[in-house]
Amino acid sequence: MxxxxxxxxxxxxxxxxxxxxxxxxxxxxxxxxxxxxxxxxxxxxxxxxxxxxxxxxxxxxxxxxxxxxxxxxxxxxxxxxxxxxxxxxxxxxxxxxxxxxxxxxxxxxxxxxxxxxxxxxxxxxxxxxxxxxxxxxxxxxxxxxxxxxxxxxxxxxxxxxxxxxxxxxxxxxxxxxxxxxxxxxxxxxxxxxxxxxxxxxxxxxxxxxxxxxxxxxxxxxxxxxxxxxxxxxxxxxxxxxxxxxxxxxxxxxxGGKAANIVFDDAPIDQAVEGIVNGIFFNQGHVCCAGSRLLVQESIAEELLGSLKRRMSTLRVGDPLDKNTDVGAINSAAQLARITELSEIGDQEGAERWSPECQLPDRGFWFAPTIFTGVTQAHRIAREEIFGPVLSVLTFRTPDEAIEKANNTPYGLSAGIWSDKGSRILAVADQLRAGVVWANTFNKFDPTSPFGGYxxxxxxxxxxxxxxxxxxx
Incomplete structure (x- = not known):
């Protein structure tokens, strides 16, 4: 780096x-x-x-x-x-x-x-x-x-x-x-x-x-x-x-607990950028953050390897430094909630990974984190963490992806990554989310309505x- x-x-x-x-x-x-x-x-x-x-x-x-x-x-x-x-x-x-x-x-x-x-x-x-x-x-x-x-x-x-x-x-x-x-x-x-x-x-x-x-x-x-x-x-x-x-x-x-769905024909590098933007933008303090990554089983290993390499290049630190990618957590109370839910993820048996990064001594900081081996029963897959924490789940078929994506009390946003326009449209049509992004994430425009179910x-x-x- x-x-x-x-x-x-x-x-x-x-x-x-x-x-x-x-x-x-x-x-x-x-x-x-x-x-x-x-x-x-x-x-x-x-x-x-x-x-x-x-x-x-x-x-x-x-x-x-x-x-x-x-x-x-x-x-x-x-x-x-x-x-x-x-x-x-x-x-x-x-x-x-x-x-x-x-x-x-x-x-x-x-x-x-x-x-x-x-x-x-x-x-x-x-x-x-x-x-x-x-x-x-x-x-x-x-x-x-x-x-x-x-x-x-x-x-x-x-x-x-x-x-x-x-x-x-x-x-x-x-x-x-x-x-x-x-x-x-x-x-x-x-x-x-x-x-x-x-x-x-x-x-x-x-x-x-x-x-x-x-x-x-x-x-x-x-x-x-x-x-x-x-x-x-x-x-x-x-x-x-x-x-x-x-x-x-x-x-x-x-609140939200958005699913970011990556199919086996998705452009991996582009999807990784979208995943990073979906959950680490604004320290994950985003109601429509892509905090649940649903990745097709056949590409899960390749995608996670690429995602970890990309996360290793993220710079955490001074928000006023123009090189910084991930800034400070907004308050001590929010940091405590992120820490508590992450510890619960550990206790429930999910596997935690963060890149090596030196956090400042003062202020409120949390390293970008992913959890693998997550099931829908885990609290980190159900509750809004509102921080830089990603839960990774896998699926085999589009129907399974849709079922897992909709298995949440929230319905604010979702993302779909695929080379097939027909698949994107078919899946988007079945997702109960107010905003569905295709091959991108966290794109906002004043002309476009935003809200949830x-x-x-x-x-x-x-x-x-x-x-x-x-x-x-």
């Missing part, structure tokens, strides 16, 4: 304030308390952030309600101008935002720079284009906005999840109160500054930081018309119960379908 010299991105690109307030009605205001957000790669405190309480959520929802009257009355072409402006500012400030995202989240700068930020801008551009065409979106000749959208997003793609939620909501004429994850609030607070720079009217976007209780206050607020949540299935269930019978519209994008949630984000949840 080549010994790369460090290629660090400069931290001085972005200035982080010592403390941040809540963004309500166009201004930063104090909350009921504070909490600290840290850099998971070093455990250093990055900033102190306001903790939103019930009164703060009340203020934010009231501001959004006031702003709704004038924002929803604007012609779509005028709303589009603001969304275009936000998209351009994100492009202009993408280097700052990428560094901030990697500092607060732990993901490699290459991913935040080359994947997250271009997609964030693309979502705002895309929905800006829809803002004056809502009557042609297929949801009736005169679709109306719902009102105030309460949105709760996770820590794995902080800015991208914000864009997935805010862009369609604003295009449709709604106003927003957003609650970012407590471990990654900084890019959302930076986005508040982008809104001010774009001269977005006050109260159209409000950002209330805090932990689980803050999100619960927002979801249960009586003056919120629409709830959008991305996160764990367990919290999604609680939200569904609390919203039931209230008349609020709800979309849930929850079963315990992976309901509703779609992205594409024309993503507007439906924000229109009456």
């Amino acid at each position: 080549f010994d790369y010299a460090p290629a660090p991105e400069s931290r001085s690109v972005v200035s982080i304030a010592p403390s941040y307030g809540l963004f309500i009605d166009g201004s930063f205001v104090e909350g009921k308390g504070t909490f600290k957000t840290i850099n998971p790669a070093t455990e250093e405190v990055l900033a102190e952030v306001a903790l939103g309480g019930p009164e703060d959520v009340d203020r934010a929802v009231a501001a959004a309600r006031r702003a709704f009257q004038s924002w929803s009355a604007l012609p779509g072409s005028e709303r589009a101008k603001y969304l275009f402006r936000i998209a351009r500012i994100i492009q202009e400030r993408s280097r700052e935002l990428a560094v901030l995202e990697s500092l607060d989240n732990g993901k490699p700068i290459r991913e935040s720079r080359d994947v997250d930020l271009p997609l964030v801008a693309a979502h705002f551009f895309y929905y800006a284009g829809w803002a004056d065409k809502l009557a042609y979106a297929g949801f009736g000749p005169d679709p109306r906005p719902l009102g105030v959208a309460g949105q709760v997003i996770p820590w794995n793609f902080p800015l991208l999840m914000l864009a997935w939620k805010i862009a369609p909501a604003l295009a449709a004429g709604n106003t927003v109160v957003l609650k970012p994850a407590e471990t990654t609030p900084l890019s959302a607070l930076f986005f508040a500054d982008v809104c001010r720079q774009a001269e977005l009217p006050q109260g159209v976007v409000n950002i209330v930081t805090g932990a689980g209780d803050t999100g619960r206050y927002l979801v249960e607020h009586p003056d919120v018309n629409k709830v959008a949540f991305t996160g764990s299935t367990e919290v999604g269930r609680q939200i569904a119960r609390s919203v039931a019978g209230t008349g609020k519209k709800l979309t849930l994008e929850l 079963k315990e992976s949630g309901y509703g779609r984000e992205g594409g024309r379908h993503g507007l439906e949840a924000y229109l009456a």
Whole structure:
């Protein structure tokens, strides 16, 4: 393996304030308390952030309600101008935002720079284009906005999840109160500054930081018309119960345990790249990660040999180093869960393998790991680990592959690797998954809807379908 010299991105690109307030009605205001957000790669405190309480959520929802009257009355072409402006500012400030995202989240700068930020801008551009065409979106000749959208997003793609939620909501004429994850609030607070720079009217976007209780206050607020949540299935269930019978519209994008199916005629090297991207991208902190590899028995040995060689070249370390492939685990709590489930995999008799890699002394780190000899009874094959851990199962026939792939309470995504287009189409047709990738994995596009079946949630984000949840 080549010994790369460090290629660090400069931290001085972005200035982080010592403390941040809540963004309500166009201004930063104090909350009921504070909490600290840290850099998971070093455990250093990055900033102190306001903790939103019930009164703060009340203020934010009231501001959004006031702003709704004038924002929803604007012609779509005028709303589009603001969304275009936000998209351009994100492009202009993408280097700052990428560094901030990697500092607060732990993901490699290459991913935040080359994947997250271009997609964030693309979502705002895309929905800006829809803002004056809502009557042609297929949801009736005169679709109306719902009102105030309460949105709760996770820590794995902080800015991208914000864009997935805010862009369609604003295009449709709604106003927003957003609650970012407590471990990654900084890019959302930076986005508040982008809104001010774009001269977005006050109260159209409000950002209330805090932990689980803050999100619960927002979801249960009586003056919120629409709830959008991305996160764990367990919290999604609680939200569904609390919203039931209230008349609020709800979309849930929850966990996954995706099957990545490799048939015997697949191009091995291409499939290996897709497997690596499917599970080690963003440290495996991806709800649609290909965390179950189903490989046809006749090629299992060859494919695993190739996969192990490829994994031996992955570079784990400083997220701000442009050579880094796998960054830091987002929090101590997440690292503990990954470690616990991996140890259970050992105890249940699966065979663990990781490449040799030196992990940093400080911060939260986990080496890329594969388990072979896994059966469907193993917990590592059933439960979402949400880390860089791959469970390998084998199959003999397409029917067996389909049965194993569908044998999960989740249904968010799947991958199929084969040279035969007819086989890909036939198998995809029988997979209970919201997104099925063919000879690729983890490809996202703002024009394409994303969402799941079963315990992976309901509703779609992205594409024309993503507007439906924000229109009456």
